[in-house]
Amino acid sequence: MRSPTDGWTTCRRGHRHWGLAGAAGLLLHRPGPTGTEVLLQLRADWSHHGGTWGTPGGALHPAESAADGALREAGEELGLVREDVVLGRASVDDHGGWSYTTVLAVPARPLEPADLRLDEESSGVGWFPVDGLPEVPLHPGLAASLPVLRPLLT
Numbered sequence: 001m002r003s004p005t006d007g008w009t010t011c012r013r014g015h016r017h018w019g020l021a022g023a024a025g026l027l028l029h030r031p032g033p034t035g036t037e038v039l040l041q042l043r044a045d046w047s048h049h050g051g052t053w054g055t056p057g058g059a060l061h062p063a064e065s066a067a068d069g070a071l072r073e074a075g076e077e078l079g080l081v082r083e084d085v086v087l088g089r090a091s092v093d094d095h096g097g098w099s100y101t102t103v104l105a106v107p108a109r110p111l112e113p114a115d116l117r118l119d120e121e122s123s124g125v126g127w128f129p130v131d132g133l134p135e136v137p138l139h140p141g142l143a144a145s146l147p148v149l150r151p152l153l154t
Contacts, residue, residue, distance in 0.1 A: 012096030025057020043125035054139030066101035079117030
């Protein structure tokens with residue numbers, strides 16, 4: 001079911017973005033054997049920036065908070081529910097007239113990729129060490145935001 005805020009818009013920087021009211025995603029992180037790990041979704045090839053790894057997320061619905069939107073999208077794309085996560089800080093990437101809010105969270109219980117239910121927007125899901133992310137084909141928005149997000153993951 002489409003939301004009235006689904007659609008393409010152009011920010012003041014001249015970039016084209018999905019989500020007339022902005023967008024949000026969930027960046028789940030946990031301690032790993034070699035440092036902090038993040039849970040990333042492999043975007044389906046047919047999607048915008050398909051074949052890249054990023055946060056489950058998408059367009060915000062009318063009057064929806066970034067946290068609620070990020071949780072809704074993570075539920076749609078990975079089958080996560082609110083009880084699966086403990087929400088933390090948020091980081092806003094404001095492009096002027098459009099923004100993407102990354103909502104950080106930690107698992108409320110042990111959570112492995114095999115536990116998740118992927119939808120048609122997702123080709124895969126996995127935990128990645130933060131230190132190894134430069135080697136991963138990341139969604140360009142996530143890659144650009146990493147310098148700001150990385151210090152928030154501690």
